[in-house]
Amino acid sequence: xxxxxxxxxxxxxxxxxxxxxxxxxxxxxxxxxxxxxxxxxxxxxxxxxxxxxxxxxxxxxxxxxxxxxxxxxxxxxxxxxxxxxxxxxxxxxxxxxxxxxxxxxxxxxxxxxxxxxxxxxxxxxxxxxxxxxxxxxxxxxxxxxxxxxxxxxxxxxxxxxxxxxxxxxxxxxxxxxxxxxxxxxxxxxxxxxxxxxxxxxxxxxxxxxxxxxxxxxxxxxxxxxxxxxxxxxxxxxxxxxxxxxxxxxxxxxxxxxxxxxxxxxxxxxxxxxxxxxxxxxxxxxxxxxxxxxxxxxxxxxxxxxxxxxxxxxxxx
Amino acid sequence: xxxxxxxxxxxxxxxxxxxxxxxxxxxxxxxxxxxxxxxxxxxxxxxxxxxxxxxxxxxxxxxxxxxxxxxxxxxxxxxxxxxxxxxxxxxxxxxxxxxxxxxxxxxxxxxxxxxxxxxxxxxxxxxxxxxxxxxxxxxxxxxxxxxxxxxxxxxxxxxxxxxxxxxxxxxxxxxxxxxxxxxxxxxxxxxxxxxxxxxxxxxxxxxxxxxxxxxxxxxxxxxxxxxxxxxxxxxxxxxxxxxxxxxxxxxxxxxxxxxxxxxx
Ligand SMILES: Nc1ncnc2c1ncn2[C@@H]1O[C@H](COP(=O)(O)OP(=O)(O)O)[C@@H](O)[C@H]1O
Ligand SMILES: [Mg+2]
Numbered sequence: 001x002x003x004x005x006x007x008x009x010x011x012x013x014x015x016x017x018x019x020x021x022x023x024x025x026x027x028x029x030x031x032x033x034x035x036x037x038x039x040x041x042x043x044x045x046x047x048x049x050x051x052x053x054x055x056x057x058x059x060x061x062x063x064x065x066x067x068x069x070x071x072x073x074x075x076x077x078x079x080x081x082x083x084x085x086x087x088x089x090x091x092x093x094x095x096x097x098x099x100x101x102x103x104x105x106x107x108x109x110x111x112x113x114x115x116x117x118x119x120x121x122x123x124x125x126x127x128x129x130x131x132x133x134x135x136x137x138x139x140x141x142x143x144x145x146x147x148x149x150x151x152x153x154x155x156x157x158x159x160x161x162x163x164x165x166x167x168x169x170x171x172x173x174x175x176x177x178x179x180x181x182x183x184x185x186x187x188x189x190x191x192x193x194x195x196x197x198x199x200x201x202x203x204x205x206x207x208x209x210x211x212x213x214x215x216x217x218x219x220x221x222x223x224x225x226x227x228x229x230x231x232x233x234x235x236x237x238x239x240x241x242x243x244x245x246x247x248x249x250x251x252x253x254x255x256x257x258x259x260x261x262x263x264x265x266x267x268x269x270x271x272x273x274x275x276x277x278x279x280x281x282x283x284x285x286x287x288x289x290x291x292x293x294x295x296x297x298x299x300x301x302x303x304x305x306x307x308x309x310x311x312x313x314x315x316x
Numbered sequence: 317x318x319x320x321x322x323x324x325x326x327x328x329x330x331x332x333x334x335x336x337x338x339x340x341x342x343x344x345x346x347x348x349x350x351x352x353x354x355x356x357x358x359x360x361x362x363x364x365x366x367x368x369x370x371x372x373x374x375x376x377x378x379x380x381x382x383x384x385x386x387x388x389x390x391x392x393x394x395x396x397x398x399x400x401x402x403x404x405x406x407x408x409x410x411x412x413x414x415x416x417x418x419x420x421x422x423x424x425x426x427x428x429x430x431x432x433x434x435x436x437x438x439x440x441x442x443x444x445x446x447x448x449x450x451x452x453x454x455x456x457x458x459x460x461x462x463x464x465x466x467x468x469x470x471x472x473x474x475x476x477x478x479x480x481x482x483x484x485x486x487x488x489x490x491x492x493x494x495x496x497x498x499x500x501x502x503x504x505x506x507x508x509x510x511x512x513x514x515x516x517x518x519x520x521x522x523x524x525x526x527x528x529x530x531x532x533x534x535x536x537x538x539x540x541x542x543x544x545x546x547x548x549x550x551x552x553x554x555x556x557x558x559x560x561x562x563x564x565x566x567x568x569x570x571x572x573x574x575x576x577x578x579x580x
Pocket of ligand 1: 040046049
């Protein structure tokens with residue numbers, strides 16, 4: 001498969017529900033074999049975008065090509081190329097995990113044998129082998145989400161849509177889901193995911209689009225986006241002015257707050273940079289009174305890009 | 317494969333799924349048999365005496381009333397299939413199964429066709445149970461093989477009509493209990509206001525007009541005639557006409573609701 005081909009291309013997508021304008025002219029380009037993360041707070045239009053791109057909803061205007069097919073003219077060809085895992089789980093609760101996968105195999109017109117092979121492979125890969133014969137109501141949230149995703153993969157789609165794949169999952173299940181997404185990518189597929197978490201986009205995406213009130217307010221690689229937002233920092237507090245003075249001298253590039261006896265050091269918040277910082281202070285035998293790490297989150301991104309904290313923008 | 321054979325294959329897949337649901341959740345099937353059995357017992361043993369009094373000048377012919385009643389109970393059993401179908405379709409909606417299917421390259425109507433065919437099978441099973449129970453209670457049909465086959469044919473046609481009306485009800489209802497209430501219009505109301513339990517001649521004129529002209533009565537009178545040899549008149553033409561008409565209306569309505577833009 002050739003790289004640098006466009007898997008998803010959208011121009012001028014608009015969508016209103018009644019008088020409520022939800023998408024106000026969205027352009028997207030997702031390169032084959034990459035992960036695109038659509039980042040935005042609740043109600044910003046992420047699900048609506050995914051639903052339009054995946055043929056579930058129609059847009060009011062705009063053009064979309066998915067895997068080279070026009071969304072309006074060849075919806076069936078688009079559907080054959082994509083796998084969709086929606087925001088809310090879509091599993092059949094009266095069928096076991098395995099039966100759910102076999103149902104998908106039948107609907108993807110796989111032969112009986114091929115379907116069984118594919119189901120077994122996915123159960124194994126998503127660590128669902130032990131519960132394959134059980135009904136999904138007995139599953140944990142993480143297992144359910146994995147089954148949901150596995151069902152979308154039975155037909156071996158080239159483009160996968162994941163709408164908030166980790167929302168509501170515990171930290172461990174979240175990590176597992178990230179692993180799965182990386183594995184998928186290694187298999188050569190294109191992934192379009194939505195998330196409310198900057199760290200998730202950071203972790204997974206080649207390119208991030210920031211959606212706010214139906215508009216893409218920023219787009220770029222993780223590094224490009226991070227340049228736009230106030231960086232993370234470590235805040236150090238000292239017992240007295242002398243120590244503050246020495247520390248400021250040792251560390252150089254810092255901003256100081258003499259009143260609070262505190263220094264703010266730019267940092268990506270990683271353990272490694274934290275250790276390096278403490279090592280430097282140690283080598284000068286400067287004792288630190290208090291320390292806090294600040295990692296930029298979605299709030300910072302939104303504040304930087306729109307001048308308003310995101311919580312005010314949800315506006316329900 | 318052609319798109320037609322894909323449509324057949326997808327519908328068969330959906331039907332298998334529905335039948336598996338029914339087997340996994342047998343209470344639904346048992347429920348659709350329990351209600352008519354309850355009605356049978358209620359009307360025959362509890363109310364039967366006084367109804368018969370009004371029917372045929374007090375003839376104490378239990379078998380005679382049972383022969384009158386059972387075809388009505390059979391019609392009600394088939395009509396109650398609406399509940400089974402509407403609930404099944406609605407849970408596919410609320411569990412987002414329909415959302416998933418809409419983004420897959422499968423034949424559009426197959427999900428609905430699967431539900432409709434499952435209803436036919438469910439109805440044939442339920443009605444068979446009801447007939448066995450009725451026979452044990454003393455029901456004495458005089459149908460020959462041909463009549464039984466015609467009976468089964470009309471029953472299938474009627475079950476399809478019920479199913480295709482119930483599918484859109486299941487799609488438009490926002491909750492299972494909403495789907496349930498809507499389907500009971502078909503499953504309870506129309507059978508009650510038909511000639512299922514008493515003869516229309518005993519009813520006030522306005523009601524009698526409705527009862528005699530509503531679709532279920534012609535189907536019921538035809539079923540009754542096939543089983544017990546009562547005069548059928550041209551009821552059988554209306555029965556087939558209504559059933560086919562309702563299938564067409566229900567099918568078009570169902571496809572329209574299914575294909576329109578989904579909303580909250
Ligand atoms: N079918 C619909 N009908 C009416 N309003 C809708 C519908 N779907 C979404 N909306 C509204 O559109 C906005 C964006 O919703 P959505 O795309 O679900 O956002 P997100 O996924 O980012 O949380 C919200 O204000 C939501 O209430
Ligand atoms: Mg959403």
